[in-house]
Amino acid sequence: MKTTDQNAIADYLDQSRAVLEAALAAPAFLAAASAMTEAWVTCLGNGGKVLLFGNGGSAGDAQHIAGELLSRFRYDRAPLPALALTVDSSVLTAIANDYGYEQVFSRQVAGLAKPGDVAVGISTSGRSPNVVEGLKMARACGAVAVGFTGEDPRDMGPLCDIVLAAPSASTPLIQQVHLATAHIICERVEARLFPRAGR
Numbered sequence: 109m110k111t112t113d114q115n116a117i118a119d120y121l122d123q124s125r126a127v128l129e130a131a132l133a134a135p136a137f138l139a140a141a142s143a144m145t146e147a148w149v150t151c152l153g154n155g156g157k158v159l160l161f162g163n164g165g166s167a168g169d170a171q172h173i174a175g176e177l178l179s180r181f182r183y184d185r186a187p188l189p190a191l192a193l194t195v196d197s198s199v200l201t202a203i204a205n206d207y208g209y210e211q212v213f214s215r216q217v218a219g220l221a222k223p224g225d226v227a228v229g230i231s232t233s234g235r236s237p238n239v240v241e242g243l244k245m246a247r248a249c250g251a252v253a254v255g256f257t258g259e260d261p262r263d264m265g266p267l268c269d270i271v272l273a274a275p276s277a278s279t280p281l282i283q284q285v286h287l288a289t290a291h292i293i294c295e296r297v298e299a300r301l302f303p304r305a306g307r
């Protein structure tokens with residue numbers, strides 16, 4: 109007989125599978141992931157950079173994705189310029205203290221983004237004010253603004269050139285779809301920019 113924990117774990121894994129299957133079955137989701145790949149390939153292929161930001165687990169996702177690009181994903185190749193705007197505690201605390209937490213990403217975007225760069229805002233609710241402000245600033249700087257969010261893109265929707273909407277309203281389940289999709293986007297970006305003979 110399964111224990112209470114085993115039942116809860118099996119139930120959660122089942123929910124995780126259902127959300128991934130829903131993403132797989134949604135043409136709009138696959139189209140957005142493909143458009144996102146294209147945008148990153150164009151940006152990085154033209155010498156631009158990818159800026160990523162989000163809160164909590166999504167800050168972790170931003171850092172994880174920057175690592176895949178700047179270090180490597182599947183194989184050795186030149187580093188791709190990517191920066192998570194969630195990592196410098198001096199910058200984050202200075203901006204939050206002097207200008208407010210809502211501006212912790214937008215002020216970094218204002219200082220760093222150039223036309224042709226891609227700004228990736230990650231928010232499962234689609235309405236974290238600092239992510240929303242970061243995306244607004246990206247557009248003002250002439251960067252491509254893209255979002256990773258949940259089934260309702262809310263405030264992020266109108267601000268983004270591409271929105272990847274994971275088909276769930278649950279924060280952790282949305283995050284799991286984000287990371288799975290980010291991994292395959294990184295794989296495609298690496299394969300497109302650094303094709304290996306015979307593959």
Ligand SMILES: O=C(CO)[C@@H](O)[C@H](O)[C@H](O)[C@H](O)COP(=O)(O)O
Pocket residue numbers: 163164165166230231232233234235236239279280283
């Ligand atoms: O990782 C988790 C939940 O799985 C949390 O840390 C979560 O990211 C935080 O509550 C965030 O503040 C949520 O922000 P957002 O996704 O709504 O923008």
Ligand SMILES: [Zn+2]
Pocket residue numbers: 165280283
């Ligand atoms: Zn989490």
